[in-house]
Amino acid sequence: xxxxxxxxxxxxxxxxxxxxxxxxxxxxxxxxxxxxxxxxxxxxxxxxxxxxxxxxxxxxxxxxxxxxxxxxxxxxxxxxxxxxxxxxxxxxxxxxxxxxxxxxxxxxxxxxxxxxxxxxxxxxxxxxxxxxxxxxxxxxxxxxxxxxxxxxxxxxxxxxxxxxxxxxxxxxxxxxxxxxxxxxxxxxxxxxxxxxxxxxxxxxxxxxxxxxxxxxxxxxxxxxxxxxxxxxxxxxxxxxxxxxxxxxxxxxxxxxxxxxxxxxxxxxxxxxxxxxxxxxxxxxxxxxxxxxxxxxxxxxxxxxxxxxxxxxxxxxxxxxxxxxxxxxxxxxxxxxxxxxxxxxxxxxxxxxxxxxxxxxxxxxxxxxxxxxxxxxxxxxxxxxxxxxxxxxxxxxxxxxxxxxxxxxxxxxxxxxxxxxxxxxxxxxxxxx
Amino acid sequence: xxxxxxxxxxxxxxxxxxxxxxxxxxxxxxxxxxxxxxxxxxxxxxxxxxxxxxxxxxxxxxxxxxxxxxxxxxxxxxxxxxxxxxxxxxxxxxxxxxxxxxxxxxxxxxxxxxxxxxxxxxxxxxxxxxxxxxxxxxxxxxxxxxxxxxxxxxxxxxxxxxxxxxxxxxxxxxxxxxxxxxxxxxxxxxxxxxxxxxxxxxxxxxxxxxxxxxxxxxxxxxxxxxxxxxxxxxxxxxxxxxxxxxxxxxxxxxxxxxxxxxxxxxxxxxxxxxxxxxxxxxxxxxxxxxxxxxxxxxxxxxxxxxxxxxxxxxxxxxxxxxxxxxxxxxxxxxxxxxxxxxxxxxxxxxxxxxxxxxxxxxxxxxxxxxxxxxxxxxxxxxxxxxxxxxxxxxxxxxxxxxxxxxxxxxxxxxxxxxxxxxxxxxxxxxxx
Numbered sequence: 037x038x039x040x041x042x043x044x045x046x047x048x049x050x051x052x053x054x055x056x057x058x059x060x061x062x063x064x065x066x067x068x069x070x071x072x073x074x075x076x077x078x079x080x081x082x083x084x085x086x087x088x089x090x091x092x093x094x095x096x097x098x099x100x101x102x103x104x105x106x107x108x109x110x111x112x113x114x115x116x117x118x119x120x121x122x123x124x125x126x127x128x129x130x131x132x133x134x135x136x137x138x139x140x141x142x143x144x145x146x147x148x149x150x151x152x153x154x155x156x157x158x159x160x161x162x163x164x165x166x167x168x169x170x171x172x173x174x175x176x177x178x179x180x181x182x183x184x185x186x187x188x189x190x191x192x193x194x195x196x197x198x199x200x201x202x203x204x205x206x207x208x209x210x211x212x213x214x215x216x217x218x219x220x221x222x223x224x225x226x227x228x229x230x231x232x233x234x235x236x237x238x239x240x241x242x243x244x245x246x247x248x249x250x251x252x253x254x255x256x257x258x259x260x261x262x263x264x265x266x267x268x269x270x271x272x273x274x275x276x277x278x279x280x281x282x283x284x285x286x287x288x289x290x291x292x293x294x295x296x297x298x299x300x301x302x303x304x305x306x307x308x309x310x311x312x313x314x315x316x317x318x319x320x321x322x323x324x325x326x327x328x329x330x331x332x333x334x335x336x337x338x339x340x341x342x343x344x345x346x347x348x349x350x351x352x353x354x355x356x357x358x359x360x361x362x363x364x365x366x367x368x369x370x371x372x373x374x375x376x377x378x379x380x381x382x383x384x385x386x387x388x389x390x391x392x393x394x395x396x397x398x399x400x401x402x403x404x405x406x407x408x409x410x411x412x413x414x415x416x417x418x419x420x421x422x423x424x425x426x427x428x429x430x431x432x433x434x435x436x437x438x439x440x441x442x443x444x445x446x447x448x449x450x451x452x453x454x455x456x457x458x459x460x461x462x463x464x465x466x467x468x
Numbered sequence: 469x470x471x472x473x474x475x476x477x478x479x480x481x482x483x484x485x486x487x488x489x490x491x492x493x494x495x496x497x498x499x500x501x502x503x504x505x506x507x508x509x510x511x512x513x514x515x516x517x518x519x520x521x522x523x524x525x526x527x528x529x530x531x532x533x534x535x536x537x538x539x540x541x542x543x544x545x546x547x548x549x550x551x552x553x554x555x556x557x558x559x560x561x562x563x564x565x566x567x568x569x570x571x572x573x574x575x576x577x578x579x580x581x582x583x584x585x586x587x588x589x590x591x592x593x594x595x596x597x598x599x600x601x602x603x604x605x606x607x608x609x610x611x612x613x614x615x616x617x618x619x620x621x622x623x624x625x626x627x628x629x630x631x632x633x634x635x636x637x638x639x640x641x642x643x644x645x646x647x648x649x650x651x652x653x654x655x656x657x658x659x660x661x662x663x664x665x666x667x668x669x670x671x672x673x674x675x676x677x678x679x680x681x682x683x684x685x686x687x688x689x690x691x692x693x694x695x696x697x698x699x700x701x702x703x704x705x706x707x708x709x710x711x712x713x714x715x716x717x718x719x720x721x722x723x724x725x726x727x728x729x730x731x732x733x734x735x736x737x738x739x740x741x742x743x744x745x746x747x748x749x750x751x752x753x754x755x756x757x758x759x760x761x762x763x764x765x766x767x768x769x770x771x772x773x774x775x776x777x778x779x780x781x782x783x784x785x786x787x788x789x790x791x792x793x794x795x796x797x798x799x800x801x802x803x804x805x806x807x808x809x810x811x812x813x814x815x816x817x818x819x820x821x822x823x824x825x826x827x828x829x830x831x832x833x834x835x836x837x838x839x840x841x842x843x844x845x846x847x848x849x850x851x852x853x854x855x856x857x858x859x860x861x862x863x864x865x866x867x868x869x870x871x872x873x874x875x876x877x878x879x880x881x882x883x884x885x886x887x888x889x890x891x892x893x894x895x896x897x898x899x900x
Contacts, residue, residue: 120884123877134585137575145569152821153566153835158814160848174885207884243847258690262701265848269694290893297889329888360593378863382590386862389584393866394893400878403585404862415675416592416697418860428850430836431810433821434829445555446832452552452639453606456761457729461722461826 038318038342043354052345056361056412060272060301060341063251070226070255077230082237088227093169093198095222100202102238104209104220112209121210124175127401128214131183134403138422139187144431149441152433157426159189160265162240164232165217166247167208169198169224175211176399180406180420181247182215188425193217194242196232198224224249229256233264246407246420267424268417271410272301275395276364276384279317280350280371281310283391289320291368292342293334294396300336305343305362307355314344356380363414366395385414439465470750470774475786484777488793488844492704492733492773495683502687506662513668520659525601525630527654532634534670536641536652544641553642556607559833560646563615566835570854571619576863581873584865589858591621592697594672596664597649598679599640601630601656607643608831612838612852613679614647620857625649626674628664630656656681661688665696678839678852699856700849703842704733707827708796708816710782711749712803713742715823721752723800724774725766726828732768737775737794739787746776788812795846798827817846871897 041051076084085102089095113121144154165181167173178195185193195212197204199222212220221239223231229249235241244265245257257266275295279288292304308314321338328334347355350371359367363383371377374389381387385408388395399406407420434442443462450458462468473483508516517534521527545553576586597613599605610627617625627644629636631654644652653671655663661681667673676697677689689698707727711720724736740746753770760766779787782803791799795815803809806821813819817840820827831838839852866874875894882890894900 119880123880123884126874126877127881130579133579137577138587143569147562147565147835151834155570155836155853161814176881176885262703262843262845265845271694284896287893287896290889290896293889294887294893297887324889324892329886334889375865381861382593383859384861386864389863389865390867392868392871392897393864394871394897396882396890396893397866397871397874397878398862398864399890400881401874402583402864402866403579404587404864408862409859411694413694413697414859414861416859419862421587421860423855427815427841427846427848428853429813429816429846430818430830430840430851431821432818432825432830432834432836433807434825434834435822436824439824439826439829442558442829442833445558446829448551448555449559449608449832450828452555453608454761455726455729457722457725457756457766458828458831460756461719461726461828464716464719464722465824465826 038338038344041343041345043345043347043358052358055343058341060303066251066255070252070259073226074230074256074259077227077236078234085223085227085231085236088225089223092225093200095199095202100222102221102223104204104222109209109213109217109220112206112213115206116210120207123401124179124211124214127176128179128183130401130403131179131405132187135184135187135422140423140426149438150435151438152431154431155428156431157428160243160425160427161190162192162194162242163190163425164242164245165193165195166228166245166249166253167195167197168249169200172248173197173205173208175207176406177248178208178211178217179215182212182217184405184420184422185425186216188422190425192219192240192242194219194221194232194239196221196223196228198222198228226252226256229253229260233260244425246424267407267420268409268413270407272299272303274303274305274364274410275366275368276305276307276359276362277368278307278350278359278371278377279313280308281313282372283313283370285313285316285320286324287391288317288370289324291394292317292321292338293324293328294394295366296334296337296342297328297330300333301341302337303341304338305345305364307345307347307350307358309347309350311346314346318344351377363412365408365410365414366398368393368395383414385409385419470770470776473775473777475777475779475790484790487775490773492735498683498687502658502684502691505658506688506691509659509662509668510666514670517655517659517663517668520657521655524657525632527631527634532654534653534655536636536654541641541645541649541652544638545645547638548642552639555833556611556643556646559608560611560615562833562835563611563837564619567616567619567854572855572858581870582867583870583874584863586863587860588863589860592675592857592859593622594624594626594674595622595857596674596677597625597627598660598677598681598685599627599629600681601632604680605629605637605640607639608838609680610640610643610649611647614644614649616837616852616854617857618648620854622857624651624672624674626651626653626664626671628653628655628660630654630660658684658688661685661692665692678856699839699852700841700845702839704731704735706735706737706796706842707798707800708737708739708791708794709800710739710791710803710809711745712740712782713745714804715745715802717745717748717752718756719823720749720802721756723826724749724753724770725756725760726826727798728766728769728774729760729762732765733773734769735773736770737777737796739777739779739782739790741779741782743778746778750776783809795844797840797842797846798830800825800827815846817841817851
């Protein structure tokens, strides 16, 4: 049974609060194990990678080398049917042209007193891209992570992927080729993250690592954070669909299930102003669930975390507040005044506007990124983009006149803060 | 004795690598204590804050309330001399006008096939600003953290500051008033961070917390990360000065010491192409050290972590590589062709160009932010700015025609990834 909430009920606020606070992941405590693996890789380099890969992936680098020869990426295209290659290429091109618009401009200027200052953006030199093994190995995620890095101007894009017995998913290799990945290694888990952070004889270190992974990978990313940069630690996916009664309940149900099939911890929420419509969607979900390949996962997600919230008015301030408090990774507005509502929403990773924009389009070929803030973190963070692969340097240049003008205030503040060497570094230049 | 390195020596690479890897902080393991404090605040709210504040700050909220009345901020100005208020106001105004240039533009457009898409920026609704107590309580840091938040459009800027026995630094309150802080509470440590993340009866929760703090504060920030956003975890400060022989050694020595006086873990590095000049700077440092108020701290920093690196040529590719590998928080270019060199540097938090731009100007009145990436993290991250207080939402809108055009590729990729509910959410709309 999904959760049914009614915003008019007296106990709604209490129930909604506990709904927002629901924990949807079991976070296994693997910190100690991960810390050992990282230390081992730092100390023993390739030898440690060899040991862990033999143990976890049943792969011996003496038989199949760690590095995937770059030409195998292009060759992987041969193993993929034309229609899929076309789809991947369309996705790549749309992601690229959308992300090119995110390239920041440098801002160098001279202020009224003659101080030259500004901000300059440069690409991170090298990034690592973690790709999970098995069924969670998605070619679309390779595109979404690698293309913005290429657009940013990152020179080395190093993909690591665990490969059971050495076998790799040709779709993932093909996507890596189309995206512009420059190096691929058969290595996964915490040991792969450690290698990216500290380097080994075979793998040169990178400055940042991105991409999803299991509990070990997430813990390793947290532990190396600071030594190198990391992207967000993504939680299970979620969608919030806001729908009026003029929708086909089957369309809305299909959208809720597209999210639910990802993970038993995924969450699908419907907000509607029509109780009968909500019931129709609920019935459609039950019907469609039976026919799904991943029925077991989707059922668990819907039963444990699915929710239908009835409101009086989709366009009221009260509903807008609920939407902003949920701060969904994906927000679908399947309602008449979707544009107006979209303009008012503040907290959402991505907004899908109107009845003909199922969230799935954004997963693949919309052009915007599908790596988005989960678990209410859209209140304070953004989806992956070009800026995640760049950094900003401040520039400041004073001549003697500007130093004479600004120096005394700096000396005053240094004194107020009790930092006399700070004051001296200015006063010595002004003969004060 | 500081470290002397010569880039022409055979063993330079080995010594430089170990120099880069030096640990300059003792990170006390306070995770377990912090975790208990956070749980306690989550469960018991104000009562827990009262208990910890009595214990750590010798302050009883029954005598001096936790919240500082907002009018006390304005009144604090009366306790500060005019010259300091003018200096703070100059700093505030210059920080504000520099950061206003960082405000991002929304990008909403229609692509060639009629898909409406784009990115929209909104401010984080509420942020917390941690201000340390005691001598590390700097009014300039209040400005540097709060002004970009105000510029971003953050409505609630909540400052927390520990106050031994209830006493607050009037300079910090004055800076908070000038910056536009909206709430101030007398509470510090892990308990303050927990209150900002989870809220109590008195403190409404925020979506992100920024600002420096001790080991407990840093551990608390790491632990609440995900529930709310955090800024970087700053390490000890550092400066790299690149200087040719045509400098006054005393000026350069003063700049090195302005960094060293911050913290015994701070690091001051000189790169020069003239060994005699390097020795002159070293002698000047020793001389100036004796006269400093914070001589003990600066001496420890210079003895343990200070470094003078001799290179053949300041403008060579080899030196540029060293500069980029050091990736200093602050980079001072006190050399003839400083502009040319600045344009080539890739990894630095901020660059101070020419002989009349001591780094200290950037600490106070330059206009750029003094919260900058430490410990080589300029390789992958930026100084604090307006974007840290905003987030980007992606927008996507298709009509029936666009869905017909893009839908089949999405269905193909969903099939390739084994996600049939994804495929259905598109095909059901296309009657496929």
